Amino acid sequence: MNTASGDNRFWFEDHVVGELFECASHEVSAEEITSFATQWDPQPWHIDEAAAKASVFGGLTACSAHIFSIYCITSQQWQNGKQMQALASLGFDELRMLEPVFAGDTLTCMSTVDSARVSSSKPDRGIIVYASELLNQRGEVAFAVKCATLMACDPAGRVD
Amino acid sequence: MNTASGDNRFWFEDHVVGELFECASHEVSAEEITSFATQWDPQPWHIDEAAAKASVFGGLTACSAHIFSIYCITSQQWQNGKQMQALASLGFDELRMLEPVFAGDTLTCMSTVDSARVSSSKPDRGIIVYASELLNQRGEVAFAVKCATLMACDPAGRVD
Numbered sequence: 001m002n003t004a005s006g007d008n009r010f011w012f013e014d015h016v017v018g019e020l021f022e023c024a025s026h027e028v029s030a031e032e033i034t035s036f037a038t039q040w041d042p043q044p045w046h047i048d049e050a051a052a053k054a055s056v057f058g059g060l061t062a063c064s065a066h067i068f069s070i071y072c073i074t075s076q077q078w079q080n081g082k083q084m085q086a087l088a089s090l091g092f093d094e095l096r097m098l099e100p101v102f103a104g105d106t107l108t109c110m111s112t113v114d115s116a117r118v119s120s121s122k123p124d125r126g127i128i129v130y131a132s133e134l135l136n137q138r139g140e141v142a143f144a145v146k147c148a149t150l151m152a153c154d155p156a157g158r159v160d
Numbered sequence: 161m162n163t164a165s166g167d168n169r170f171w172f173e174d175h176v177v178g179e180l181f182e183c184a185s186h187e188v189s190a191e192e193i194t195s196f197a198t199q200w201d202p203q204p205w206h207i208d209e210a211a212a213k214a215s216v217f218g219g220l221t222a223c224s225a226h227i228f229s230i231y232c233i234t235s236q237q238w239q240n241g242k243q244m245q246a247l248a249s250l251g252f253d254e255l256r257m258l259e260p261v262f263a264g265d266t267l268t269c270m271s272t273v274d275s276a277r278v279s280s281s282k283p284d285r286g287i288i289v290y291a292s293e294l295l296n297q298r299g300e301v302a303f304a305v306k307c308a309t310l311m312a313c314d315p316a317g318r319v320d
Contacts, residue, residue: 039229039233040229040230040232040233041229041232041233041236063232064232064249064252065225065228065229065232065233068225068228068229069199069200069201069225069228069229070200071225072200072201072223072224072225073199073200073201073225076201088257089224089257090256090257091254091255091256091257092224092252092255092256093253093254093255094251094253095251095252095253095255096250096251096252097248097249097250097251
């Protein structure tokens with residue numbers, strides 16, 4: 001769908017409930033897992049290769065904050081080249097860590113438009129809820145979340 | 161409340177619904193905001209001081225992934241010296257960014273036991289839901305979340 005403004009900007013009105021967007025991928029290295037967790041979640045199974053091997057997971061796993069950060073960077077890079085005109089993240093719900101994320105995994109973000117409604121108080125914006133997932137290279141859903149995003153309406157107006 | 165094991169370990173049975181725990185504090189620097197966001201959420205208002213000054217916030221603000229990471233590191237450091245015997249984070253709900261986090265802010269995590277129930281399938285563990293907040297030095301709640309945590313039961317058993 002093209003925007004009324006005729007460029008890559010993707011406004012509130014451009015969202016269709018149920019539409020799926022492929023976003024970016026991110027490969028997770030052992031060094032990234034340990035350096036992130038050393039600062040933000042220094043549990044042995046995130047920062048110590050030997051302790052991680054002895055754990056139930058059998059290897060280093062990324063911490064929750066790291067996985068959430070990967071979701072943040074990948075979800076904003078849409079492979080269709082469109083630039084969503086987000087104003088703010090309003091909140092996150094149903095955030096689930098469903099599979100461990102290991103060193104060497106590549107996570108790909110897929111986002112679906114879950115709902116869309118115009119703001120009742122400010123008609124120049126609306127609220128889009130995206131249901132997003134991070135899938136690993138085995139096709140498993142490692143992470144899922146719903147994010148309510150405040151999105152600008154197209155200032156050029158709409159003919160439809 | 162002391163654990164049956166008589167040490168600092170804090171098990172499922174030690175949790176009392178409604179009890180409040182003061183956790184750690186974290187001071188947020190401008191350098192931390194920009195370096196975190198450069199890697200994980202490179203929006204101009206997170207990484208560019210001039211763009212941030214011109215934004216509605218009037219200054220650099222920490223990105224969502226950074227704030228969530230601060231919650232992760234502060235929430236696990238209880239000021240009473242107890243060590244919670246968490247096995248895994250099961251999921252996060254009602255995660256809200258309620259106030260912007262600026263350079264120079266100090267965030268303090270406060271966690272309340274929201275609910276507690278023994279696992280129906282594995283009686284050696286239970287599920288604790290913590291309701292946590294990050295308060296800034298102005299006393300404003302900048303961030304809130306509920307986290308369901310799988311917690312080990314005390315292997316020493318209980319006399320009560």
